[in-house]
Amino acid sequence: MNQKWAFFSFQGRMRRRDYWLYSVPVLFVTLPVFLYQPQPGTSNTALDILSLFVLAFAMWASMALNIKRLHDRNKSGWWVVVTFLPLIGPIFALVELGILKGTEGDNQFGPDPKGGANPPPPPSSPSSDEKNKDSVTIEM
Secondary structure: OOHHHHHHOOOOOOOHHHHHHHHHHHHHHHHHHHHOOOOOOOOOHHHHHHHHHHHHHHHHHHHHHHHHHHHHOOOOHHHHHHHHOOOHHHHHHHHHHHHOOOOOOOEOOEOOOOOOOOOOOOOOOOOHHHHHHHOOOOOO
């Protein structure tokens, strides 16, 4: 999995581990923007513009991560709207996106990100002709 796909694509599925590995850094990048409180009557236009870009990135990345996680739960990306509801949204996000397991095996949004749900078939055993061809017979 690459970061470009994780933060910017709305396609595919994402397992819980990867969801948390990508969501926590987004939180830490945006936290200083929320903590930044300019003094009344002062303005720092450059910092305000930087904050705008950071928040735009965080919003886009969070949407992409949440939608891929919903896909792993075999739900439409439109369910992400629920995360914006007061009180219900954060609880829904924590439980549905961060705690519950994804759908095992392939679903309508793609293959299982854990793999292994549809293992390849075991190799077939060689036929008796192939066994005899490779074996050496010693007659006495």
